[in-house]
Amino acid sequence: MNPPPSIAKADFIEGMAKGMAVLESFDTERQRLNATLAAQRAGLTRAAARRHLLTLAHLGYLETDGRYFWLAPKVLRFSGSYLASARLPRAVQPALNRLAAYTGDSFSVAVLEGDAVVIVARSAVTASDASRQGWLSSSLGHPLRQAQDVRWTAHGLHLGARLPAHATSTGRVLLANLPSAELSAWLKGRLLPRLTPYTVTDHKGMRRILSEVRQQDWCLASEEHELGVHAVAVPLRNMAGQTVAALNAVVSTARLQAGVVQAELLPLLQSTALELRPAL
Secondary structure, three states, X not given: OOOOOOOOHHHOOHHHHHHHHHHOOOOOOOOOEOHHHHHHHHOOXXXXXXXXXXXXXXXXXXXXXXXXXXXXXXXXXXXXXXXXXXXXXXXXXXXXXXXXXXHOOEEEEEEEEOOEEEEEEEEOOOHHHXXXXXXXXXXXXXXOOOHHHOOOOOOOOOOOOEEEHHHOHHHHHHHHOOOHHHHHHHHOOOOOOOOOOOOOOOHHHXXXXXXXXXXXXXXXXXXXOOOOOEEEEXXXXXXXXXXXXXXXXXXXXXHHHOOHHHHHHHHHHHHHHHHHHHHO
């Protein structure tokens, strides 16, 4: 993702920035905020946070019970407009649909945004759909032990979802492709939260992993974001060689143990990345 353009101080609208900070205060950890919590999260005074909350509610972007506020469906206008008009989601969606239909796995494309990756396109085949089409074997013909071993998608894997970059396959692919100075700036002073017992949280270990990802040009992350979930990712590059996003597949432990990831899924992802290159 390209860095934001520089702006002259006279052109910067402070009130708009504060309002957006209040909107961004709502996330999966805190779905409902009062003025005090919003102020703490947005770095504002309580009085300023309250005014922004009331204004956003008046405009229809928040709902309230008089004390607490939460996001209203109107905020989806932003994501809907982006998904309908942005080039990247439209370019990759047909390929994701083909991959999901062929393998029965869940596929996503994500971009780096701050400390997270944001899913901008995805496609998945549900277990019931797969069962109807005889796909309760692994994607490429290797039978699973039992149907209940199938893990079709990770929790919270939806369009617009923000996932921690340090603990995900897409995040590591995108971080590994940053210029050295940008990666150092990204890591400087940043805490890498432990999400499972397997999450790498030290900077030295993360740099070592990212170096390996950069050399091999793909990443397999196992149970570092969510237990039982494994994902393999490759970079998506444009014709100029710039990494613009990452493409990944989420697989179950049974599928991973069957050896289909490196042998068959990874080549599919790599060939799809080459196919998409002229469109990016």
